[in-house]
Amino acid sequence: KNQVEQSPQSLIILEGKNCTLQCNYTVSPFSNLRWYKQDTGRGPVSLTIMTFSENTKSNGRYTATLDADTKQSSLHITASQLSDSASYICVVSDRGSTLGRLYFGRGTQLTVWP
Amino acid sequence: EADIYQTPRYLVIGTGKKITLECSQTMGHDKMYWYQQDPGMELHLIHYSYGVNSTEKGDLSSESTVSRIRTEHFPLTLESARPSHTSQYLCASRTGTSGMKTQYFGPGTRLLVL
Numbered sequence: 001k002n003q004v005e006q007s008p009q010s011l012i013i014l015e016g017k018n019c020t021l022q023c024n025y026t027v028s029p030f031s032n033l034r035w036y037k038q039d040t041g042r043g044p045v046s047l048t049i050m051t052f053s054e055n056t057k058s059n060g061r062y063t064a065t066l067d068a069d070t071k072q073s074s075l076h077i078t079a080s081q082l083s084d085s086a087s088y089i090c091v092v093s094d095r096g097s098t099l100g101r102l103y104f105g106r107g108t109q110l111t112v113w114p
Numbered sequence: 115e116a117d118i119y120q121t122p123r124y125l126v127i128g129t130g131k132k133i134t135l136e137c138s139q140t141m142g143h144d145k146m147y148w149y150q151q152d153p154g155m156e157l158h159l160i161h162y163s164y165g166v167n168s169t170e171k172g173d174l175s176s177e178s179t180v181s182r183i184r185t186e187h188f189p190l191t192l193e194s195a196r197p198s199h200t201s202q203y204l205c206a207s208r209t210g211t212s213g214m215k216t217q218y219f220g221p222g223t224r225l226l227v228l
Contacts, residue, residue: 004156034216043118043204043219044157089157102217104156 002027006090006105014113017080021108023073023090031095035064035075038087038107047075047088077110085112117141120205120220127195128228135190135223137205146188147206147217150174157204163188195227 004025013019025033032051036044048057048064050073057064061078077084087107094101118139127133137146144165149157149172159172163182177199178192188207192199205220 009154041123041222041224043206043221045219046216049216102157102159104158106154106156109154 002092002094002103004090004092004103004105006088006108008108009106010109010111012111012113013080015080015082018076018078019080019110021075021077021088021090021110023075023105025071025073025090025092025103025105027071027092027094027103029095030068030071031093033064033066033073034091034093035062035073036089036091038089040086044089044091080110080112082112082114085110118205118207118218118220120203120223122223123221124224124226126226126228129194129196131195133192133195133225135203135205135225137188137190137220138186139188139207139218139220140186141207141209141218142185143207143209143218144185145208146182148172148178148180148188148190149204149206150176151202151204151222153202161190195225197227200225200227 007022034049035047038044050057050066052068063076066073089107090105092103121136146163148161151157158174160174160176161180163169169180202222202224204222206217208215208217
């Protein structure tokens with residue numbers, strides 16, 4: 001069964017600190033993995049996308065890593081800001097169809113305190 | 115910022131009422147999607163469309179229906195709302211046949227059925 005599991009479920013950090021969010025998946029055949037940021041009451045916004053051959057991708061203070069062998073990904077946030085408070089969703093796409101079928105994790109709810 | 119819009123943003127309605135959630139995008143995307151998201155849970159695909167006059171049901175069984183008469187417009191209708199329909203509904207769109215193309219999400223409609 002294709003699944004995406006994220007940990008931790010929620011995380012509280014102080015402003016300026018770094019944090020790492022985890023994602024494990026069983027989706028096969030694998031096409032790509034995305035990290036989305038979803039602010040409260042808003043739709044998800046794409047942060048990074050990685051294919052099988054990529055093992056790291058950065059977008060400003062966000063750095064995603066991918067280990068396709070162990071089917072694990074992480075999202076590292078550097079020097080956190082209050083605006084980083086959001087849900088971070090790991091999304092994996094399979095290669096099985098042109099629909100670009102997406103499998104969503106439940107997200108990690110990050111709260112950054114001043 | 116993606117050019118995809120949803121109205122209304124919030125809706126409180128009584129049981130048995132007919133409702134239509136609007137979704138429109140100005141990016142000319144051929145593929146459009148409806149997702150349902152409960153708090154702390156993953157997004158579930160309920161409907162999708164490859165283009166005009168094309169609609170399909172997604173993974174999650176839904177009593178809603180959709181139509182795609184124009185490329186830019188993908189409304190979702192509930193003929194008789196029930197409390198079990200209370201949820202957040204997210205519309206998304208993307209272009210192309212490659213699974214690498216990013217889905218852009220609207221801001222969502224939060225529905226409460228009393």
